[in-house]
Amino acid sequence: MNVKASRSDAYSILSEIKQTHRAVVSDRYVRHILKDNKVDLKMHLIDYLWNLGIRLGINRNNYKVPTGLYEFGTPSADSPVLVTCNYKLTFDYLRRYLKKDYWVLVIDTDGVNVWCAAGKGRFGTLEVVRMLLNTKLSVNHNEIILPQLAAPGVESHLVTKITKKKIIYGPVRIEDMDAFIEHGITEPMRHVTFNLKNRLLLAPIELISSLKYMGAAYLLGLLPFMPKETFWIFLAASAIGNVLHPVLLPVLPFKRFFLNGLLLSALLLPFVKADVTSIGVVMLGMLYTSFITLNFTGSTTFTSLTGVEREMSTAIPFMLKWGAVATLTVIVGILMEVL
Amino acid sequence: MKYLDVATLSFEKEKCIGCKRCLEVCPHQVFEMREGIELSHKDKCIECGACQMNCPASAITVKVGTGCASAVIKDYLKRFKSVRRFLKDKCC
Known part of the structure; x- marks a missing residue:
């Protein structure tokens, strides 16, 4: 299903969620790193091999992580909540670069990266709201951190209106996340580069x-x-x-x-x-x-x-x-x- | 690196409520905070639509799309029923 990226209202979002049924995603690429919802942050040889295959174009369209809430490190009720796509290549960047404790909510973007999925509306208001409404967060704060590059698909004020969560856009690159949590945003974190x-x-x-x-x-x-x-x-x-x-x-x-x-x-x-x-x-x-x-x-x-x-x-x-x-x-x- | 300066982005300053969301979401720092928000680097706009989506005051309008030639070609070819089934939607 392709949700077009356009402005919409809370009512149409909620009625669309009721009609949307999502397929269950296989967990064959992440089974070895998951213990319940706890994520093993150490990259294994098999991860590198699969990632190399993806870079060479093998199985590129079916490299997905099941949606849901994951624990990175040992998050507490104070730990930040991040939202990301269900592309395993992206998920591995999180595994490699997140050194602090986080809750990570993986949403269904059909195994497409954050920016591309946002551009097509797949990482969009609808999916973010759907997952936030269906996930029980045991935290004592009200903030949700979205990747900055999800912004083309997400109407943050609308998500706030429906879910009562405060939406914060984090840095472009996940490498900067720990520093962002520690010291807040800096200019270079917001820049998209092309080195x-x-x-x-x-x-x-x-x-x-x-x-x-x-x-x-x-x-x-x-x-x-x-x-x-x-x-x-x-x-x-x-x-x-x-x-x-x-x-x-x-x-x-x-x-x-x-x-x-x-x-x-x-x-x-x-x-x-x-x-x-x-x-x-x-x-x-x-x-x-x-x-x-x-x-x-x-x-x-x-x-x-x-x-x-x-x-x-x-x-x-x-x-x-x-x-x-x-x-x-x-x-x-x-x-x-x-x- | 900059591309052709033809982006469709426009900003109505009178509508702006100064929430600074656009400063936050723009990947190319098209907006700037001076006395209020200014559209100062329109030539860098890539029409991703992040600012328009996240502007609660609807002060920003832009024709949203992806600057991708093969997507433009594919969209053109999709008009023809006979070739449609040969097109794989594998890219972003």
């Missing part, structure tokens, strides 16, 4: 999912009159788009991603040989790089929908023309060989 490590986290999964096209490129290269390097051209195009572009992102000259991609894809030019066909294939490779970099807009933390639509209004017609010219060049090249 080299963040930019490269998605590179493995993108490279691997591009391999299926590499098979097609390999077969294309086997056809008569096609350049033998076809496979390598597309592999290089994928590497430039998926690895080099994220690395160089802060120093690239254009604001439009597809132009930066096109610029970097000039690295493919040495593949051009004396024949016309190779020019066409290299042009197709450049188009591929440019398309990958256009799609990287979705992985960044600083693009807006209106901006992306603006970029695409020039990028897509340009790419279609480029693709047409490239294909024609290949055909002309082959004809020249044949005739």
